[in-house]
Amino acid sequence: MQGPWVGTWRPHPRRGPILAEFNTPGPKYGLPGTTGHPGHDPTRQRAPAYSFGTTTYPSAATCSPGPQYFIDSSITKSGKHVPPTALVTARPKTKIVVTPGPSDYTTEPADKHVYHSARANSIFSRPKDIKCSQTPGPAAYSLPRILGPRTPSTPAAPCYSMRWKSQYQSCFQDMAKTPGPAAFNKVDLDVYKPKAPKFTMRIKTKAVGTGTAPGPAEYNPGKLSATKTRDPAFSFGIRHSAYEASVVPKSQID
Template sequence: MTEDTEKKMPMIAARETGPGPGRYALPSGVGFLHHDFTKLQQPAFSFGHRLENSMFKKDCSPGPGYFIEPLISRYGKDGTPSYSILGRQKDPNTFKTPAPGTYSPEKVHPQGERHAPNYSMGQRTRYRKADTVPSANSYSLPQLLGSKVPSKRSSAAFSMTGRAKTGGFSEDLAKTPGPGRYNGVDPNVSGKKAPGYSMLGRSYMPGDSTKKPGPGAHKPEGVTCNKPKAPSFSLGIRHSEYITPLIIDVPE
């Protein structure tokens, strides 16, 4: 085969080196930039940048929970009619006849019979701004200590005089009474006397005062003189023929 015949042969596509099928891509259908012009594109919105939080610029925009009235659009109020239902008005000229349950004859006192007086408490009179009303801490109850209590019964009041310096204990300490100088006053003297009781000595019945044995001192199970005795056995020492006898005296 010559060189001319090799040049006239058609080119094989498998021998050609080129990009694969993943090299080619259709335009994207997501986003706003480079969108596929054969597809329907939705409106795109952008978020503004956040304002700086400083003393000159404050972020005062509403949050995501801001409620927009559905009747208001970007062109203003939609203008659809709205209606409200009101209650039925009462006729002021209609005569209001009371029903049978309006009357309470059981609450009416019988005519001609006496009854206790009835009292009612009126409403407290409102104070004016010009009135001088005392505060809560202006009132105070009288003291209950001392002898001069206006509305309470008081006990007897006593006073103690000063100690005399002349002839007192401070001049001569020998005159000072000791603890045993004072005698306690019996409460039965100044108060109601308590009942008094006396205790007598213990009395014994006359009889024999010798010591007798108790029930535990007797042992009837050990009596064999007048009752049959059971046989009794004793265990001796076990002897073995292999034990060497104890020899104490050893001949020289």
């Protein structure tokens, strides 16, 4: 390749497209697919999707091993035939029990049953008196009463009981059951007399203009552009590159 030199290097034609010339991210981002449910292209129509189930295996109760398995001759229709056999196991461990010796026994109390001996009586303590055999003394009894009704040994005179004073047909009995003058409340005069006008006494209102008002120093005049002319003002922005790629959301990258 021949061409004029520009300083220390010679310019040459480009071999492919430059990414800075495109306003889009470029071919490195893939378009969303049009098949399947997740990640489907939202601009395309999506047909109904159906899931494929797994193959169900037959039940073990209805399956037989088939001719490829060898059946042992010991297997019968009632189960496996096992002849009686003797099992060879380890020697069982013996538990050592400590038994008493001759010196641990006492034979003296049994001599009276083997040899002739004199009669021996044991002395016990005096038994306690049984409560059911104790009889009451003279002071436990009391003489029956001779006054009042229901005496067992003497005739009783007629008795009369003192009752309270009856209210029947007395001056204190209210035969009509009507309330007295004190049972009624006082009737308001406005019910049966002309009602006079009534006025409500309210609180004293505050006079207008007696509060604290702000002074001239409390106000901020700010900019005077509202009352006077102002020169035009321009704001300086940021210079944007023509080759800057646009921001692509992460949701559209997949």
